[in-house]
Amino acid sequence: MNKPLINDIAINAEQADLIEGQGYQVHIVRTSRRKTASMKVEDGVVSIVVPKSLAHERIQSLVEAKHQWIIEKLAIYQASKPASEKHYVSGEAFPYLGRNYRLKVLQGELKGAKLLNGRMTVTVPEPEAQRHYVRKSLENWYLRQAQKKIREKVERYRTVVGVETGVIRIKEFKSRWGSCTPYGDLEFNWLIVMAPNRIVDYVVIHELCHLIHHDHSPSFWKEVERVMPDYLEHKEWLKEHGHRLGF
Structure with missing residues (x-):
């Protein structure tokens, strides 16, 4: 998005x-x-x-x-480049599925981001001079998690919604969290995994329901509510806090 x-x-x-x-x-x-x-x-x-x-x-x-x-x-x-609130230094918090994990930047041979013992760790030769590598490593880590978690959720909820899915892509969006085609292909913004877990569920259910109703008619929202009775709570959370998800 x-x-x-x-x-x-x-x-x-x-x-x-x-x-x-x-x-x-x-x-x-x-x-x-x-x-x-x-x-x-x-x-x-x-x-x-x-x-x-x-x-x-x-x-x-x-x-x-x-x-x-x-x-x-x-x-x-x-x-x-726009001014960033993040400096990619040890101690900063990065959210993942509703929890904040503190970043720990280590000095040594270049290694990608890993979640270890409740901390997000990245290793670079010169931590103070290579914050762009820290950021890139974190982005790569989030993309990998999104590819795994979102596909798991699609598989879980597609049977509940009662639809068949085609290709699932995790990619960039400028103005939305997901999209679908009449052929069953689904696309999701990888940044959504920075939101709480149930928000990710809502986005997945939302797109799956569009495979039945290709609009935002009352029938569409009724289908979403059938699968997720408290969807309005998650819809409002995303509307209020979604712009804060990102780097």
């Missing part, structure tokens, strides 16, 4: 390493699916996707050749 989705290629410390540039770091992603190298700067993160066997020295040369381009892209990002 809002906030950008994460990159197609997630940051994975086990498949990548870093090149130190002049004032920035370049994240190397090796893959057997590419025969040529490509570079991108997204959300302040510089990455280069390269064939798995490409020599490190060659990658270094490619990065050096693109130095001015990288600097310009990073400058544009810094000038255009």
Whole structure:
């Protein structure tokens, strides 16, 4: 419904390493699916996707050749990004299915976000200078949880609603939490898992009921109420607090 989705290629410390540039770091992603190298700067993160066997020295040369381009892209990002209430430092709280988990940023070899002992942990080589990696790791973690949890809920509630579903996608939305097609395909905004668990249930039930009624007619809301008698409470919560979900 809002906030950008994460990159197609997630940051994975086990498949990548870093090149130190002049004032920035370049994240190397090796893959057997590419025969040529490509570079991108997204959300302040510089990455280069390269064939798995490409020599490190060659990658270094490619990065050096693109130095001015990288600097310009990073400058544009810094000038255009909105002010954020989050600083991605230890102690900040991040919600997941109705509970707040404190962030713990550790120093060491780059590792993605994990939920351990009631804390959200992320490991980066330089915590103070690499908050963009902390943010990206958290986004990747939320996307993975959304893919798992939302699919579980669709499977649970589709039989209650009495519908068959098609493809289920977890993606970015600018102005809504979910959508459906007449063919049974469902799409959900991954940020919804930052809401309480029953709010996620409501969004899933809402979209499933649209497979019966493709509008917001009284018949549609009656179907939602049949499955979730207290849906109005969750609908109002989402209307009042939904804009706060995100990074």
